Amino acid sequence: MLCMLICRSSEKEEQFKVLVKRLDQIKSLFQQQHKEVRASVEDKETEPLLQRSKLKEQRKETEALQQRLNYEEEQLQNARSALQEKDMKIEDLEERIEDMKNNEQKQHHLRSSMKEKENENEDLKRIINEKDEQLQLIKSTLKEKQKETDVVLQRVHEMEEQLQKSRSALQEKEEQLKSFKDRVAGEVALSIKTGNTMSLNNPVSKNRLKEMYEDLRIDWPKIKSNLKSNNKHPDSVKELILKKFGEAKTEMRNRKMMIDKVFGLNVINTGGIQQKVDQYRQLTVQNLQMTLYSEKQDVGLKKPFLGNEAVNPQDVLEYLGSECFWLGCLMALNNPPLQPDWENHPPSMDRWDFFPRNIRTVSENE
The missing domain is CATH 1.20.58 (Methane Monooxygenase Hydroxylase; Chain G, domain 1)
Incomplete structure (x- = not known):
């Protein structure tokens, strides 16, 4: 206009x-x-x-x-x-x-x-959306972590319950062991006063342990033949043998520590009382050794060797592991402890040559 x-x-x-x-x-x-x-x-x-x-x-x-x-x-x-x-x-x-x-x-x-x-508002909206997505991701991660935390807390609660049960069982065992100590002390008091010593025919003496180890070495060729014919790898068999001897040594060391703990309660480490306590403690270990020996004899685990008959290799491995663990327990309870001389076992062309010829004395902590 x-x-x-x-x-x-x-x-x-x-x-x-x-x-x-x-x-x-x-x-x-x-x-x-x-x-x-x-x-x-x-x-x-x-x-x-x-x-x-x-x-x-x-x-x-x-x-x-x-x-x-x-x-x-x-x-x-x-x-x-x-x-x-x-x-x-x-x-x-x-x-x-x-x-x-x-x-x-x-x-x-x-x-x-x-x-x-x-x-600028659009940029702010975009940043807010990004932050909101990050926040949602953090919340989701936090929920997952909370779930994981709840699971861990549940496992901790279960472990605490198991620990409490173990403590109760341990306390019960300690009470039983203390009662056993008192009973054994009463039974052997007479032999200690009269100066009697253990019989030379003791079935778990050092010489008998050497004989039992030699019996295992004598059985080994038959065991080895069965395992080789069933394509068992020598390394896995060697690992089984060392594992069973090691488990026996560890378990017996723990049991002796429990015995030491029981005998060490309310005891003054002076005078003749300590000498008697040491005698009672050693007698308890020997009785534990005799108990393990007798239990196997009572069960009577049968050797899985029937001439040329085919034998399940799994039964053979089970027998081998049981023999190694049982013999390892008896050796570990000897005073002083014994074990096969693994360190001085010379290399051999035979990959199945696992058992040393000799056994040797070791310290309690070795």
Whole structure:
């Protein structure tokens, strides 16, 4: 609308300029004619009356032209006033347009700022979404860890219950062992006073242990033949033998520690009392050794060797492991403890040569 007003104002201004130019031309023409008439009047004052009448008519025409000229000048003045008013309106419009331009720039600046803020908001939303995803992941991980923690706590609770049961069982065993110590002490008191010693026919003496170990070595070729024929690997068999002797040694050491703990309660480590306690303790170990020997004899584990008959290799391995563990227990309870001389067993071309020829004495902690 503003552009249309400006265009119309420009057209009016052009039309007004054309009108002013035309009026100037008419004014110049009238002025020229007036000069000519005036000159003609001055030169022809002596002409006839007809010419004077004609002159009067020309004067009238000149006056008429002068009036017309005045009218045109008045119209021109009015047009100039209108044009000036239009110019003022145009200036006012230009100022308004300038203000609008300034406002448009401000609005453009505001739009740019708003767009930047929107971009910042989008970035913040994206960051918030990422943080929210991370938070959800952390919560999920925390829940899993909580579940794992609950499982661990449950296992700890179960282990504590088992430990409590083990403590109760241990306390019961300690009470039984103490009762057994008192009973054994009463039974052997007479033999200690009379100076009697253990019989040379003791079935768990050092010599008897050597004989039992030698019996195992004598049985070994038959055992080895069965295992080889059933494609058993020598390394696995050797591992079984060493494992059973090691387990026997460890278990008997733990049992002797329990016996030492029982006999060490409320005992003054001076004088003859300590000597008697040591004797009672050793007799208890010997009775434990005899108990293990007697239990096997009572059970009577049968040797799985029936001439040339096929024997299940699993039964053979079970027998071998049982013999090694049983003999290892008896050796570990000897005073001092015994074990096969693994360290001085020379290498052999036979990969199945596992058992040393001799047994040797070892310390309690070895």
